[in-house]
Amino acid sequence: MDDRKVGVLGGGQLGRMLNEAANRYNIRVNVLDTAASPAKQISAHDGHIEGSFKEAEAVRKLAQASDVLTVEIEHVDTDMLEEVSKDVEVEPHWRTLRIIKDKFAQKKHLMDHGVAVAESRDVAGADEEAFKDVGKDFGYPYMLKSKTEAYDGRGNFVVKSEDDITKARKTLGNRPLYAERWANFRMELAVMVVKTKDGVLTFPTVETIHEDNICKLTYAPPRKVSKETAAKAQELAKKAIGAFEGKGVFGVEMFLLKDGTLLVNEIAPRPHNSGHYTIEACPLSQYDAHLRAILDLPIPELGLRLREPAIMLNILGGWTPDSHIQVAKKAVEVPNASIHLYGKGDARPGRKMGHITLTAPTMAAAEREIQPLIDAVDTQKGKSLEAKETPKDEPLVAVIMGSDSDLPVLRAGLQILEKLQIPFTTRITSAHRTPDWLREFSKSASDTSVRVIIGAAGGAAHLPGMCASWTQLPVIGLPVKATHLDGVDSLYSMTQMPRGEPVATVGINNSTNAALLAVRILGATDLEIRERLRVWMEGNEKEVLRKDRELLEAGWQSYLEGMGK
Structure with missing residues (x-):
């Protein structure tokens, strides 16, 4: 794919995973590190360099064998990288590596470019009084950090009080240090x-x-x-x-x-x-x-x-x-x-x-x-385990209704969602009585775990339609049979949405189909949900076949009498 050779200073796990990616592109990676480093273990060719990424001569050899140099660790010889950059591309730039490897220089560079960082102060070579002055100005705790050769917390010390200063200096030794205001x-x-x-x-x-x-x-x-x-x-x-x-x-x-x-x-x-x-x-x-x-x-x-x-x-x-x-x-x-x-x-x-x-x-x-x-x-690690609360399933379906009077109609659908192990949430939000709440809920739904919304409403039934106009999630309308017009007005309201604002509408009071449609939508991208639905549908098929056998054996009159019991 690309015949240029990439030289990497460092052969640890990052170099190993970089090599794994390069192998798929058929890009050769030359690694500078010890012979048995993790990156070299999975890459068999004679272009690797044995040595330290801090040795000038080893870096020079890597540059001669490569078209582009990069790093998997920033603690490298940037003077040597500056020299070889005349003959080979170094990415990121050696000046960038030089700044970033000195964490205090890094912070100063970011501040100079208007990037928000915690306030820092140079205390390299300072006496104990200077560290006490930092505590007076920054307050306690504050961070004491090594400018260079620090990673995974090595080279850091939390100064919690003035009593910690002597211990901190002793622990960090002769490293060049800087102090940083504590970030709460x-x-x-x-x-x-x-x-x-x-x-x-x-x-x-x-x-x-x-x-x-x-x-x-x-x-x-x-x-x-x-x-x-x-x-x-x-x-x-x-x-x-x-x-x-x-x-x-x-x-x-x-x-x-x-x-x-x-x-x-x-x-x-x-x-x-x-x-x-x-x-x-x-x-x-x-x-x-x-x-x-x-x-x-x-x-x-x-x-x-x-x-x-x-x-x-x-x-x-x-x-x-x-x-x-x-x-x-x-x-x-x-x-x-x-x-x-x-x-x-x-x-x-x-x-x-x-x-x-x-x-x-x-x-x-x-x-x-x-x-x-x-x-x-x-x-x-020998750490004692504490009892942890099992994370609750985040809802994938939101079932909203204009009134709690719609809840009995929704019961069958909610039972289907429970049976198929679909986590859901139920909310009451009226398109007419709480329009602001409906708008807030609908607009924020896509920022949550919810993937489908079922909207149940009777009468004018604007709930699912208004919800659909404020969200990019699929909305399923469930018309509820009201006192007048037998729910036909609700059905028309949901099905006759203007172009550009679709609402998938099921039959009047048919919350079972609303729930199953939601499950099918989820199952389009979730194989586990699709499999649960398949098993459920298979159970329905078996139940129908069982009834067919009973009808055939008993005859229609006896079967009908049995249904009346």
């Missing part, structure tokens, strides 16, 4: 950004959960975050990466503060842990996107979309050398789980040994299926 965040978010020769694109916003300063879980999409906030996070990430030179994938970690403000925390100039979910959950993975970006291959924006909810769980090393294998064996039993092991040998506590991505039609289903695997990781 509600949640940590992340966005994978793709910078190309033509512009900046983003994958969806995700929620990240950290434990012991290491990313443990990624939720896509983020839970309890509005679409507006998720979109703002994407725009902030695009602005941040737009401030840097070069092409490729960047990971942007950020804080969502309790007041709704977003702050960029850190940037990775490469594929990132928070983007692993893209391998299964998006048409293009972050690794596909990185290769395409640095080689100027097309990246359709729709290729970065989320197909369905996903949760990524890091398999972190436990107390036994095979702890990751034990977790993987359990994951093999979960049908929707995809397992990635990194080929790192024996596990060590906290070491990233692999990850699992689980996709499902709803986030609640994904949470329910992945919980035993989270428990397995925690067990291998």
Whole structure:
């Protein structure tokens, strides 16, 4: 597909997954790292370079064997990259890598470009009084961070009080340090950004959960975050990466503060842990996107979309050398789980040994299926398990009615939804008495887990029609027989919708068909629901055949008498 050779500084798990993507495109990747590094284990050719990505001569050899250089770790020799950039393309730009690898320089660069970050102060080489002054100005707690060579919480220290200062300095040693004002965040978010020769694109916003300063879980999409906030996070990430030179994938970690403000925390100039979910959950993975970006291959924006909810769980090393294998064996039993092991040998506590991505039609289903695997990781780490509330199924169907007097008509349909295990919600909202509430509900429905709306109404029956005009979701109208006109007025109102505002209408009082139509709509994209419907329909067929046999054997008169009992 492309005969250019890509040289990668670093051969860890990110390089391994980049190699996996490159293999599908028949793109050769030359890896600079130790002989048995994870990336080299799955790529057999003689173009790999053995050595350290911090050694100038090794970098020079990699450059000579490659057409484009990129990184899977930012802690590289940027002086050497500057030198070889005269002969080979370096992506992202060596100046970008030089800035980002120094986290204080990174923060200053972002601030200079108007990107919101937490306030920071340089304390490299400062005495203890300077650290106390930070506490007076920033308040406690505040973060003390190493400018360089810091990842997964290594090189960070939370200074909770003045008494912690001596311990913090001793723990961090002679590292060049900076202090950062504490961000009182509600949640940590992340966005994978793709910078190309033509512009900046983003994958969806995700929620990240950290434990012991290491990313443990990624939720896509983020839970309890509005679409507006998720979109703002994407725009902030695009602005941040737009401030840097070069092409490729960047990971942007950020804080969502309790007041709704977003702050960029850190940037990775490469594929990132928070983007692993893209391998299964998006048409293009972050690794596909990185290769395409640095080689100027097309990246359709729709290729970065989320197909369905996903949760990524890091398999972190436990107390036994095979702890990751034990977790993987359990994951093999979960049908929707995809397992990635990194080929790192024996596990060590906290070491990233692999990850699992689980996709499902709803986030609640994904949470329910992945919980035993989270428990397995925690067990291998020696963590005591706490009783957890089983996540409630998010409603796929919303059943709305103009009045509670419609509820008896809806009973049969609601029983069908329960029988077929379709989670639903029931609400009362009148098109005439509560028009503002109906509008609010209808306009926000597509931002929730709801996929189909059933609207029951009698009389003028404007409820489903008005709902359909405010949502892109399919709306099923259920005409209810009212006191006058036997429900025909409701039927006409729903079926005679103007062009451009369709309402799928069932028979008068026929809530059974409304429910079954909703199930069929869901089953078009959910095979499990379709299978449950098939089994139910098969049961109906058996029941009809049973009655036919009884009628044939008893004769019509006896059968009719039996029906009257």
